[in-house]
Amino acid sequence: MLNYSIRQTPKTKAVNPSMLRYLLLRNPGHNRVYYLESENLALAELTLTTRRFEQACEHIEVIDIAGISYLTFTVGRPLSEIELTWLSSLSFIFALFQQPADASEAALQPVALTPLDYVDSKISMLLKYSGKTNEIFTRLMINVGLLSSDYGYADPIHLLDPVSGKGTTLFEAATYGFDVTGIEMDRKKVHETAVFLKKFLEQDKYKHSVSKRPMYSAQGGAEAYIQDFEYARDKESFKSEGSRKHLSLIAGNAIHSRRYFKAEKFHLIVGDLPYGIAHGNVSHKKHKSPTRSPAELMETCLPEFHQILKAGGSLVLAWNTFVWGRDAFAELLAEHGFQLLDASPYDQFSHRVDQSIKRDIIVARKA
Ligand SMILES: C[S@@+](CC[C@H](N)C(=O)[O-])C[C@H]1O[C@@H](n2cnc3c(N)ncnc32)[C@H](O)[C@@H]1O
Numbered sequence: 001m002l003n004y005s006i007r008q009t010p011k012t013k014a015v016n017p018s019m020l021r022y023l024l025l026r027n028p029g030h031n032r033v034y035y036l037e038s039e040n041l042a043l044a045e046l047t048l049t050t051r052r053f054e055q056a057c058e059h060i061e062v063i064d065i066a067g068i069s070y071l072t073f074t075v076g077r078p079l080s081e082i083e084l085t086w087l088s089s090l091s092f093i094f095a096l097f098q099q100p101a102d103a104s105e106a107a108l109q110p111v112a113l114t115p116l117d118y119v120d121s122k123i124s125m126l127l128k129y130s131g132k133t134n135e136i137f138t139r140l141m142i143n144v145g146l147l148s149s150d151y152g153y154a155d156p157i158h159l160l161d162p163v164s165g166k167g168t169t170l171f172e173a174a175t176y177g178f179d180v181t182g183i184e185m186d187r188k189k190v191h192e193t194a195v196f197l198k199k200f201l202e203q204d205k206y207k208h209s210v211s212k213r214p215m216y217s218a219q220g221g222a223e224a225y226i227q228d229f230e231y232a233r234d235k236e237s238f239k240s241e242g243s244r245k246h247l248s249l250i251a252g253n254a255i256h257s258r259r260y261f262k263a264e265k266f267h268l269i270v271g272d273l274p275y276g277i278a279h280g281n282v283s284h285k286k287h288k289s290p291t292r293s294p295a296e297l298m299e300t301c302l303p304e305f306h307q308i309l310k311a312g313g314s315l316v317l318a319w320n321t322f323v324w325g326r327d328a329f330a331e332l333l334a335e336h337g338f339q340l341l342d343a344s345p346y347d348q349f350s351h352r353v354d355q356s357i358k359r360d361i362i363v364a365r366k367a
Pocket residue numbers: 131132133134162163164165166167168169183184185186189252253254255272273274275279280281282283297
């Protein structure tokens with residue numbers, strides 16, 4: 001007999017015999033520390049995802065079967081195509097099964113996932129460098145952003161990562177077919193990202209073009225440069241402007257976001273804020289010294305982010321709570337007109353990265 005037990009359950013009610021149970025296996029990825037730390041995050045992401053379903057979901061919980069943990073939920077009827085797409089996009093998902101909800105001994109029937117994959121998801125895994133944000137966590141941030149906004153996959157989403165490093169957020173969002181823009185102040189990183197992307201598009205035979213131009217001129221020369229990549233899966237889709245995708249890299253500074261973009265340009269703003277020492281967080285317009293806390297950077301940037309975000313859009317930022325408390329961040333967001341999403345499960349994303357970093361995400365909307 002299988003060893004079957006419920007490990008985490010908000011409320012356990014009796015299971016209706018006509019219901020279906022779906023069971024999700026999490027991808028252990030290459031980062032075992034994150035895998036072990038992230039069960040609550042996965043449950044929170046799943047909870048938000050089921051809110052987009054066209055039917056009620058119950059018993060969203062973690063169960064153990066023969067020593068392996070699964071995330072599960074029950075529904076009244078098989079998942080629709082769009083429900084399956086939402087589920088297939090979960091950051092952690094590795095495999096999906098179903099069984100009758102009242103028969104925990106029944107065999108698990110595999111269900112094929114239907115990920116979006118406009119660009120092969122290997123794109124965000126190929127580059128390895130210190131300071132890279134884990135791809136699974138990055139995808140979680142993008143998903144939480146989309147789920148918290150008024151938008152869905154059918155919308156022509158444009159996402160901004162204002163602290164884009166070498167592009168993990170941009171690449172993850174490109175797999176969904178979103179248009180994406182990154183701002184990064186370290187020009188070497190921008191250059192390396194552009195070189196990598198060009199090679200990737202060539203090797204994987206995407207039809208593409210790239211153009212570079214100054215974005216904003218200040219005294220003494222251009223302050224920021226943009227490299228625009230336009231690409232499509234094949235020649236035919238590249239011909240029509242509407243079906244081309246865009247990935248833009250700006251060598252610039254997030255504090256000047258409003259100079260670079262018109263108001264209400266982005267549906268989502270998602271980023272992993274600098275962790276200070278390792279990334280040299282230069283924030284203030286006048287002082288160019290590195291600071292450990294992203295507070296100063298956010299004080300300068302949030303008014304600009306609010307202007308360039310569309311109404312109904314959302315902002316998701318990750319940071320180290322050891323250097324700046326969640327309450328202070330929340331207060332600052334509210335001061336700048338953002339609507340904070342703080343109720344459960346939004347309070348379930350905090351996790352340990354290493355001895356000096358306890359990472360959390362904060363999620364806010366523009367009403
Ligand atoms: C945590 S890293 C992001 C890593 C990225 N998600 C990745 O996987 O490559 C934060 C980045 O923010 C950049 N940064 C710091 N201050 C900035 C600013 N004011 N404007 C733009 N980028 C900034 C740093 O150079 C660093 O690359």
